[in-house]
Amino acid sequence: MIRRTAALSVVLTVLLALTGCGGGSTAATKGKSTHQVLALAKQKFDKAKSVHLQLATQDKPTKGDAVLGADGTLTHQPAFEGKVTVVLGGFNAEVPVVSIGGKVFAKLPLTPKYVAIDPSEYGSPDPADFADPSKGISGLLLRLQGAKKSGQKRDGDQVLTTYTGTLTGDLVQPIIPSADKARSYATTVGIDQDGRISTLRIVGGFFAHDGDVTYDVTFTDYDKNVKISAP
Template identity: 40%
Template sequence: MRTKPLLAVVLVAAVIGLSGCSGDKKDSPADTSKLQARLATAKATLDGAETITISLATEKIPSGVSGLLSAKGQGNHSPAFKGKVTVVTGGTSLGADVIAVDGDVLAKTSFAPVYLSIDPATLKAPDPAALFDRTNGITQILVKTTKLSDGGKSRDGEDVLTTIKGTLPGSVVKTIIPSADTSAAFKVTYRLDDNDVLRDATLSGPFYGNAGNVTYTVKLTTSDTPVTIEAPSRPGGA
């Protein structure tokens, strides 16, 4: 009987079969194209909305660093924004009502009676209105993410969401948070519903130099009702 050669063939076939199933599953080009298409649809939905409500926040800023803690409010594609922005500077959290329109960022803190012009770059924070620009704003990240992979399904209440993971170059992230390291690669995770509507996104990486990685979570919701955002009156009628 020639059982030994037959047994060897069976064992080799088994090893080959196991090796083909082991390790991380790689997305095929077709899978990646589908993920790209879903993210492009999510961008088109956001870019087509009259009004976007945004929440951009991190749990904490590294010690000794000035930066954006959160920005929450409404915006349109003028672009313009009105809402609440909180930054950390000098180890202290400082919140302000902010209106950004026509390239001017105006802030009013709880101890200031009027809106004053500020330069958000000095606080390592973005012009919040710029986040709503269709070309260079927050939605650009959806179509500039590379190394896409399917992260599986997750639940958000009764909704089942698809997770898509990828990588963003620091040069793109810098347009969102000005202090981002342009030489670094940032990890990004998106969650989309069955209609390819973006539920949220998380971006992680060196936003503040050598202070360590920071994670920002972005939540965007849309409305077909226009929002009017105008610059407030300032001292002297400016």
């Protein structure tokens, strides 16, 4: 009977560890203020040699062009190499993109090689700007208005501590150009057990007359040795 009780206790402990992600803290966030946690996450992002980024939305504008996603590697050269998904004239296009040295190169539909482009003409940001310490991803962390810890959630084998607040449209626009400068955007940041930004969710009006839209950004594979060159 004692042996069975001990075994049950172990099982319950494991289940609680797997599912109990309430309002606790991880080692990276325990005892730290919201500002300290977000400042450390910004520092880690800015110092990383590289990070893999995925940006996505399940929504699509009823009219006009917009960026729907991005999937690639970001470095602090700054540079980006990957694919950007945009809607052009009502059709989705997944475009291979390399951005480096202030120039953006894309392999557009029906073109056999990379050509220099102005991404704003396609409703897209310069993805290398995501690495900018001021106007990029990490710059958002310390500009989150009303930032507060909101709880924890499980993301695969990671337990993320989440922080919520709002961002003004002018701050979101360099990341998602269809953001409205006059609006505010509900934002949730997920910080992993190493104190790094792992997820970013931004919700608000991105497409005119289409209601709220959700963009999710995930960050993985921090600090890999990656070399990005112009095509």
